[in-house]
Amino acid sequence: MTGVPSLGLVGRIAALSLAVVFFQIGVVSEVPVFGVNVDLSPLLVAFVGLLCGSMLGAVSGFAVGLLVDLALVQTLGVTSFIFTLIGYWAGRLRELRDPQAALTPLLVGAAATAGSLVTYSLIEFMLGVDAPVSFELVRQIVLGTLVNAIVALPMWALVRRCLVGGLPDDPRRRRRRAYTTGGLSPLSRVR
Amino acid sequence: MYDKTVRRRRAVLALLVVLSLALLTAYFGEAPGGRLHDVQRGFLTVISPIQDGANKALAPVRNLFGWFDDTLHAKSQRDQLRKQVDRLRSELVANEAERRSYQELVALYHLDRQLNVSDYDPVTATVVGKSPNIWYATATIDQGQDAGVQVNDPVINGEGLVGKVTLAAPDGAQVSLITDSTMGVSARIGSSDATGIVQPKVGDPNDLLLQYLPANTQANPGEYVVTSGTIAGPDDSLYPPGILIGQITSVDEESAYKSVNVHPTANLHDLDVVQVLTSTQHSLPASLSRIAASMPPGQRGATGASGEQLASTGAGE
Numbered sequence: 001m002t003g004v005p006s007l008g009l010v011g012r013i014a015a016l017s018l019a020v021v022f023f024q025i026g027v028v029s030e031v032p033v034f035g036v037n038v039d040l041s042p043l044l045v046a047f048v049g050l051l052c053g054s055m056l057g058a059v060s061g062f063a064v065g066l067l068v069d070l071a072l073v074q075t076l077g078v079t080s081f082i083f084t085l086i087g088y089w090a091g092r093l094r095e096l097r098d099p100q101a102a103l104t105p106l107l108v109g110a111a112a113t114a115g116s117l118v119t120y121s122l123i124e125f126m127l128g129v130d131a132p133v134s135f136e137l138v139r140q141i142v143l144g145t146l147v148n149a150i151v152a153l154p155m156w157a158l159v160r161r162c163l164v165g166g167l168p169d170d171p172r173r174r175r176r177r178a179y180t181t182g183g184l185s186p187l188s189r190v191r
Numbered sequence: 192m193y194d195k196t197v198r199r200r201r202a203v204l205a206l207l208v209v210l211s212l213a214l215l216t217a218y219f220g221e222a223p224g225g226r227l228h229d230v231q232r233g234f235l236t237v238i239s240p241i242q243d244g245a246n247k248a249l250a251p252v253r254n255l256f257g258w259f260d261d262t263l264h265a266k267s268q269r270d271q272l273r274k275q276v277d278r279l280r281s282e283l284v285a286n287e288a289e290r291r292s293y294q295e296l297v298a299l300y301h302l303d304r305q306l307n308v309s310d311y312d313p314v315t316a317t318v319v320g321k322s323p324n325i326w327y328a329t330a331t332i333d334q335g336q337d338a339g340v341q342v343n344d345p346v347i348n349g350e351g352l353v354g355k356v357t358l359a360a361p362d363g364a365q366v367s368l369i370t371d372s373t374m375g376v377s378a379r380i381g382s383s384d385a386t387g388i389v390q391p392k393v394g395d396p397n398d399l400l401l402q403y404l405p406a407n408t409q410a411n412p413g414e415y416v417v418t419s420g421t422i423a424g425p426d427d428s429l430y431p432p433g434i435l436i437g438q439i440t441s442v443d444e445e446s447a448y449k450s451v452n453v454h455p456t457a458n459l460h461d462l463d464v465v466q467v468l469t470s471t472q473h474s475l476p477a478s479l480s481r482i483a484a485s486m487p488p489g490q491r492g493a494t495g496a497s498g499e500q501l502a503s504t505g506a507g508e
Contacts, residue, residue: 022242023245023249025320025321025331026242026246026320027249027252029320029321029322030253030257030318030321031253031256031260032460033260039324054200054204055200058203058207059203059207061207062207062210062211066214070230070231070234071234071235071238071242072322072327072329072331073329073358073365074327075215075218075219076214076215076217076218076227076231077211077212077213077214077215077216077217077218078211078215080207080210080214081208081211081212081215084204084207084208084211117324127219134395
């Protein structure tokens with residue numbers, strides 16, 4: 001999506017982001033799964049990028065990251081930085097490759113989660129936060145990625161359902177549909 | 192047209208990245224009372240009521256997930272608890288005769304008096320948010336400065352010590368749990384007078400390490416670790432003495448100072464209602480302890496290098 005996004009779409013993304021972040025903080029963070037917590041925020045950002053393109057992906061990533069940092073009283077800017085890159089990367093993936101496989105959201109979600117966890121750890125190390133450097137950290141990253149991959153498909157369905165009404169019809173997909181139907185709609189072929 | 196789109200896209204990315212890094216640098220470089228911290232406190236004030244409402248509204252969902260989680264872990268927990276009950280029963284029998292014939296009842300009586308929580312003006316609060324990552328072991332509660340909560344106030348629940356308040360807004364506060372990497376609590380083993388510092392265990396953030404104990408300290412697995420009632424530094428929180436922190440799981444004797452591994456008794460993964468002890472800051476013991484902590488190490492007494500001294504010189508901070 002290269003044009004200026006509609007206000008409706010921006011509103012949908014903002015509402016969805018607020019809801020997901022509060023649900024994450026109030027519910028998901030308090031329910032450990034296999035000893036780790038599901039983190040819906042990187043999935044949300046990656047899927048917004050995958051649906052809306054790199055520009056909206058980066059902007060929503062920055063906003064969601066800032067919201068997370070403010071709400072959790074963490075170092076401002078760290079999550080914004082990481083989520084900006086994740087949103088941009090997912091958007092570019094869509095613009096350059098436009099992957100259509102059913103498992104694409106799962107792989108993108110896992111990659112976004114792993115990327116966010118590893119980058120977060122690296123930044124915290126660089127900031128000099130005294131934290132565990134051990135197998136436990138690796139375990140948290142691996143398990144966190146796996147658990148997020150499990151919830152990636154339902155999360156993708158939710159994000160897609162919420163945003164699809166505000167997305168403009170993609171010309172490339174329209175062309176693809178035309179190609180697969182022989183350039184004509186089934187009705188015109190009948191004629 | 193294409194070049195313009197690419198340029199705009201790259202410009203937006205660069206702008207956001209630079210903005211993030213600028214925020215990070217400014218936030219990390221400023222004092223806790225700085226402008227960005229004020230913004231964060233203001234935001235916490237605004238969203239605390241929302242979080243509180245959302246927390247109450249979403250409690251059934253959380254309980255449902257919790258029920259699944261509990262069911263999955265029920266079997267292993269049952270086996271663990273059976274073993275624990277067997278061990279505790281044998282320990283109970285062994286201790287019974289000694290307990291009857293000795294003055295432990297008197298000591299327990301004094302301990303109960305010391306632990307009279309109502310003396311510390313407790314404020315009951317509900318946990319409305321928790322940090323989802325292992326870097327920050329923090330929780331957000333729905334009571335703040337309006338209820339008398341201040342930075343450094345100890346936070347407990349029915350199972351033991353939970354942490355201390357590290358940021359207070361009018362309607363909410365942030366609590367650093369005892370497993371947070373920034374925490375250090377003066378503590379002693381229940382049966383000993385020697386004090387040390389309880390800190391998160393590096394490599395296993397869910398466990399604790401009681402460090403800087405004198406080498407001749409008797410420590411056995413299964414013994415309880417409680418707060419010592421002293422402070423580790425001038426900026427530290429005064430935890431009332433005798434609050435349960437955890438249970439010793441193993442003992443390390445590899446250096447001049449003994450250290451023991453401690454498993455926290457409070458279930459920090461499932462916090463719901465906590466109590467903030469709000470009157471410890473201005474109590475007489477707190478004032479005296481602060482004065483003592485601000486003195487040079489040589490003037491505090493001739494008891495040798497204790498945990499508090501090590502901590503106040505930086506080792507335990």
